[in-house]
Amino acid sequence: DTAVSQTPKYLVTQMGNDKSIKCEQNLGHDTMYWYKQDSKKFLKIMFSYNNKELIINETVPNRFSPKSPDKAHLNLHINSLELGDSAVYFCASSQDPTAEQYFGPGTRLTVT
């Protein structure tokens, strides 16, 4: 069974659209994350969600909003997509914020 899964794996959309990426973990972890990896492979934390506490990287535009319907899910919603949003987005989870993280396979978002 996949520990951390993301859907879709690929997402191609036009500028201005709104899209969501879903993430689910079946590890029973308490903490989940969203990362953005750009073309230079730099991995940047966007959000972490631990025990209903959302910590936002303040450099992330407010067009990005995480939504957690329950502890096993942390979805990423993006409004008014821009060309610069093109990247690979990774979801991850961990038992707590200090522990090793388990990553999903990534979602490659291409905005045209």
Add this chain to the structure above:
Amino acid sequence: SQQGEEDPQALSIQEGENATMNCSYKTSINNLQWYRQNSGRGLVHLILIRSNEREKHSGRLRVTLDTSKKSSSLLITASRAADTASYFCATETGANNLFFGTGTRLTVIP
């Protein structure tokens, strides 16, 4: 920024040789972790070393940590073609997330 920096950015070695990657960071940490990323895949956790530890082994991996120099190294012994990947260090500082370095791209030539 707490972001770590890996050195070198890219490393190419022959199969069977050892590969050493270094990571430097800026502020105090609780632990430091190393991850591997194969092309087009998510990151995979390799090893975690706590701030009060100096060395840790896992199979062919050896990690050292020098908190006085704010640096860590990852040694892969007897490398294999399958070790070809990008390797990232990540620091845990109590800020509820990890800060990842810029990565080292390792190529092992068969």
